[in-house]
Amino acid sequence: MTRSFGVASAVLALALVLSACTIKVEGVALGSGRVLAPDQTDVGTGFINNSDGGAIDKLAGTVVKDVEKFWLQAYPKTFGNKGWQPLRGGYYSVDTSDKTAPAPPCTDQASDVEGNAFYCPSADIIAWDRVALLPVLKNRFGEAAVMLVLAHEMGHAVQRRAGITQSAQRNDPQRYPTILLESQADCYAGAFVRWVSDGKADRLRLDRDALDPALEAMVLFRDPVGTEQTAQGAHGDAFDRVSAFQDGFEKGTELCADISVENRAFTQRGFLSEEDQASGGNLPFDDTVRLLETDINQFMQRELTTLGKQWSKPTIDRVNSAPRCTRGDQGPVAYCPDDRTIDMQVRGRLTEMHTEIGDWATGTIVSSRFAMVMLAALDKPLTGVEAQRSALCVSGAYSKSLLNRVGNNVFALSPGDLDEAVQVLLGVDYPARDVEGKSPGTGFERVAAFRVGAVDGLKSCNLT
Known part of the structure; x- marks a missing residue:
């Protein structure tokens, strides 16, 4: 052997x-x-x-x-x-x-x-x-x-x-x-x-x-x-x-x-349905965004309630040009704190990555902008290293919440989705950018911050 x-x-x-x-x-x-x-x-x-x-x-x-x-x-x-x-x-x-x-x-x-x-x-x-x-x-x-x-x-x-x-x-x-x-x-x-x-x-x-x-x-x-x-x-x-x-x-x-079957959990798993396997675990772009918007709002409302805060659903503005936030370039999806909207460029790099990498490239980027909305609701900084790491951690925690869902017509991660998150985090810094467009210097750092939430959940993101 x-x-x-x-x-x-x-x-x-x-x-x-x-x-x-x-x-x-x-x-x-x-x-x-x-x-x-x-x-x-x-x-x-x-x-x-x-x-x-x-x-x-x-x-x-x-x-x-x-x-x-x-x-x-x-x-x-x-x-x-x-x-x-x-x-x-x-x-x-x-x-x-x-x-x-x-x-x-x-x-x-x-x-x-x-x-x-x-x-x-x-x-x-x-x-x-x-x-x-x-x-x-x-x-x-x-x-x-x-x-x-x-x-x-x-x-x-x-x-x-x-x-x-x-x-x-x-x-x-x-x-x-x-x-x-x-x-x-x-x-x-x-x-x-x-x-x-x-x-x-x-x-x-x-x-x-x-x-x-x-x-x-x-x-x-x-x-x-x-x-x-x-x-x-x-x-x-x-x-x-x-x-x-x-x-x-x-x-x-x-x-x-010390790694053992008692203390090590793995995310790899097989497809649960022939339909998911046939699609490679990927939804079309429009379906991904539509289902994600509904689900992540529910996640944020539930989690903020436990933290003693109220969630106010942001508006997603689908635009053909670059997002209009002027404080810094956040990439193809941007949180605009002045009017609490999320601008999403629905043509260009975002849809290209959706096709090249998979639907959870889109999910990782979009959920990181919802994470910025959560930080704002918690009166946390929206700029600097803390904001960058927190946005990634919250995005990871949301991914964790989707990992083990089962059942028909359930919005959940498919096999390979977390790999798509790793690929997009290594390849671009969009999910890590704060509202001024600044981010950690390496993909290694971005994956590490995302992984904190994806492994240990929202409680590990130090939001209280």
Whole structure:
């Protein structure tokens, strides 16, 4: 049995084909995406089995050397002063384009590794595709994406050393479902990346801006929309995976080690109806806005009543041009505090994102403007960092209220909707903008603030 980062989606598979044909793969501008410190000595690739000595393996080798040092320090602190044991079988670089290339342990042929990286517990090795995975990740999402993938695989090696073995999972699959183990490995990767971003690594450096494209890679490696969380081999939806990574980043390896079926809830689930599956869980734009307007007003009225305030329903003005609020550009949907209206541009970027990402891209943006109305009703600031985070948190809390609704003709989240929220939060800052048009600097921060409400509900948004 091997533990892999995940199966590449069709989008990444297309990128793999394009890269093999030496056609430029479109993607995120790297900017500060480099992670190698230029003043550090090259670690070389001699310790990597079957390496070609090229730039990709040099990057991978540098990453795994710093991951090893991280666990040399972190493992005793996390697991009762037990020492870290290096990988018995080492590392394998695989040329999946060569049919005669040697296969790494736990596989029959090199092509078995195509588009993937994995940890094999029986051989205690980590292997990666140096042709059709790591270079595509680097070119499209930056070197930080390579770091994230390899740190995830080392997370599986940590699990084996901590006693979560193949036999343990086989004997007690309810205690160790695959999605839980993958979430824990994502969490361990987040803790390592935080260590690097704090400047503690020997060879790696990381600007926080480089995290956004790396998290976008996690969206591509999510399970197909509609996968049941109990499915064998399930890794989680994008929201589950990013959540685990951020938990490790923010709270460290101790939290990761404590992840269990008792304290970890997953949002991934299957479709509940053939109709929802046929539509991919997406409503047309006009239907989304109409149903959302009715439902979120009810949510706001109910929640404000519990806070001792009264909800006054705002007017939604559908406009063809940009919203007319003049205090700042809030994007295609804007809360206008002077007359308590929400201006919605019904042609242009909002409807484009609805088509490109899905209906909960629209839901996330629109609910964040209703969140600004709630802040106004509570006499909370409408500008500044507090307002930006609160708008995202309230939007997340509203999404949480829709997550587990069931029944016919019920307005609820479909499988993949929270992934759409993650995508829009990583891609644009509209949901986070205050009434002056200012917002947090990174998608990582936006997802983190949204996730507070989506995980723990409105009580976690500090509105009282």
